[in-house]
Amino acid sequence: MWNVVYLLGFLGSFLLSIFFTPFSGKIARKFNIIDIPSERKIHKVPTPLLGGLGIFLSILATVLLGILFVRLNIIFLQLKIYIPGIIQSLPKLLLILSIGFIVVLFGIFDDIFHLKPFVKLSLQIFVSIALFFSGIKISLFIPNNFISFIITTGWVIFMMNSFNLLDNMDGLSAGVSLISGFILFIFAVQMGQLFVSTLLSVFLGAISGFLIYNFPPAKIFMGESGSSFLGFFLATISIIITFYKYETTNPYLPIFAPLVIFSVPFFDTISIIWIRKKRKLPIFKADKNHISHRLVNLGMNKKQAVIFIYFLTICTGLGALLMKNLNIWGCLIIIIQVIIILSIVGILELVGRKNGKFNNIS
Numbered sequence: 230m231w232n233v234v235y236l237l238g239f240l241g242s243f244l245l246s247i248f249f250t251p252f253s254g255k256i257a258r259k260f261n262i263i264d265i266p267s268e269r270k271i272h273k274v275p276t277p278l279l280g281g282l283g284i285f286l287s288i289l290a291t292v293l294l295g296i297l298f299v300r301l302n303i304i305f306l307q308l309k310i311y312i313p314g315i316i317q318s319l320p321k322l323l324l325i326l327s328i329g330f331i332v333v334l335f336g337i338f339d340d341i342f343h344l345k346p347f348v349k350l351s352l353q354i355f356v357s358i359a360l361f362f363s364g365i366k367i368s369l370f371i372p373n374n375f376i377s378f379i380i381t382t383g384w385v386i387f388m389m390n391s392f393n394l395l396d397n398m399d400g401l402s403a404g405v406s407l408i409s410g411f412i413l414f415i416f417a418v419q420m421g422q423l424f425v426s427t428l429l430s431v432f433l434g435a436i437s438g439f440l441i442y443n444f445p446p447a448k449i450f451m452g453e454s455g456s457s458f459l460g461f462f463l464a465t466i467s468i469i470i471t472f473y474k475y476e477t478t479n480p481y482l483p484i485f486a487p488l489v490i491f492s493v494p495f496f497d498t499i500s501i502i503w504i505r506k507k508r509k510l511p512i513f514k515a516d517k518n519h520i521s522h523r524l525v526n527l528g529m530n531k532k533q534a535v536i537f538i539y540f541l542t543i544c545t546g547l548g549a550l551l552m553k554n555l556n557i558w559g560c561l562i563i564i565i566q567v568i569i570i571l572s573i574v575g576i577l578e579l580v581g582r583k584n585g586k587f588n589n590i591s
Contacts, residue, residue, distance in 0.1 A: 230308060231423060238427055239434040242291040246438025249290075250283035254442070254449040262340055264450050276447060278340045280439055281455025285333045287435035289326060292428075311423070318424045324363050325428075325465055328356055332389075332461045336454025346513040349453075353389050356461055357382035365468055369484065381468070388464035389457050391494040394501060396456040398521040399445035401535050405494060405542050406459045407436045412490050412546045413463070417470050419553060425469055432462060445532045463491070485560045489549040492567050493542045496520065496574075520574070527581045545570055 257263065257277035264276050298304055299315055335352045338344065360366065366381040396402035410433050417426035439455075442448045451459075467487045488495070497520045504518045505511070524534035548563035555563070 230305065231311075231427075233305065234308065234427055235430040238291060238295070238430040239437075241294065242287050242431045242434030243438045244434075245290050246283060246287035246435045247441065249286045250280055250439050250442050250449060253277075253279040253283035253286070256282070257449070260341075262337075262452075264452070276450050278450050278452030279337065279454065280443060280449045280451035281333055281336055281453070281458050283449075284435045284439050284451065284455055285329060285458055287438060288431050289330075291431045291434070292322065292326065314423070321363075321365075322424070322428065324365075325462075328359050328465075329458055329462060332356060332458050333454045336452060336457045339453040339457075349457075350386070352457075353386045354382065356389070357385040360385060360465060360468070365465060367468055384468070385461065385464045387495075387498070388467075388491070389460035391491065391498040392460035392463070393453065393456040394498050394519065395494050396451060397517075397519045398531055398535055399447035400440060400443050401521055401538060402456050402459060403436055403440050403443050403451060404535060404539050406463065407433060407440065408539060408542045409463060409490050409494075409546060410436065410466075412549060413466060413470060415550055416486070416490075416553075419550070420470065422470060425466060429466060432466075445535060467491075485564060486549045486552050489552070489563060489567055490546045492545045492571065493520075493538060496571050500575075523578050523581070527577060541570070541574065 254277040257279040262278045264278055266273050266275065296319065299312060302309075304312070332352070339349065361378055361381045366377050367384055368377045369380065371377065392402050392406065395405060410429055414426055414429040414433060417429060436459075439451065443451065467490070501516075501519055502512055505514065505516070510516070521531075521534045521538060524537055525531060529537060545567045548566060552560050552563060
């Protein structure tokens with residue numbers, strides 16, 4: 230019966246996103262929050278930002294409507310036994326949305342005023358600290374708060390930066406978020422985590438609605454408010470699913486599963502850091518050396534590159550769904566498989582570079 234809740238959450242958020250995304254675009258145009266084409270960017274037409282605002286508003290409105298229905302007792306009879314659990318989960322839900330609102334608001338300021346990297350990093354540290362002290366933290370079964378603090382902070386910061394860096398081509402960050410979020414959704418359903426899986430169904434609906442306008446050629450960009458929120462949300466949900474109060478006979482799952490699900494964004498982030506370091510450029514300096522750009526240099530068009538990365542995310546992420554049934558050796562096999570898949574992509578890039586395809590990479 231709870232499958233109906235998933236469906237309603239998805240459809241409600243999807244329909245709201247179809248409305249809120251162009252609405253956010255109109256606000257962006259009115260206040261001139263526009264991404265202007267430049268040498269380091271690949272789009273040719275001035276495009277409104279604030280798509281992230283549309284995503285967040287869709288999620289927020291859907292959740293608030295759901296809470297209202299529960300409070301008014303407008304709920305299927307078969308689901309009323311879950312009301313105490315729903316009410317018990319509200320503080321955690323409102324906490325996630327409150328911090329998410331701060332992330333979105335800060336991202337809007339960044340889209341308008343182009344904040345310095347240090348200021349962005351300060352926000353990410355603040356978000357990590359807020360999550361940690363709210364009880365949403367990574368422990369890895371090590372009873373040491375300092376180690377837990379370092380790991381939690383590092384995870385959230387890395388996730389937010391990874392999805393921010395991935396937002397370099399139409400539909401890319403949103404599409405990878407949709408695929409990763411769907412794998413997390415199946416994972417949560419397998420684990421019997423109704424709270425997380427329901428929230429993910431709402432998230433998936435909002436992203437799907439946004440992608441209608443963001444898939445190449447994009448009519449609106451998510452901006453910093455969107456990419457930072459996606460990274461924050463998925464980082465938080467992955468902590469709750471695999472780390473937070475996790476009890477299992479497989480203690481390795483919390484370590485391996487998120488690394489597999491988000492391996493493609495991590496691959497892009499690590500490779501772009503390596504390239505910028507090699508070229509002695511600032512890590513936060515934008516360029517055209519991301520995996521999507523490198524695939525275009527191999528001969529793909531932009532849409533083909535985005536779809537290729539979608540399939541790559543599916544291929545690497547699906548293995549995580551098997552991990553809860555495997556021992557450490559089975560988990561390691563999946564990790565090795567992911568490394569091999571990404572290595573194949575790296576070999577293709579290496580061949581392209583030797584053939585002079587990568588003019589942007591020294």
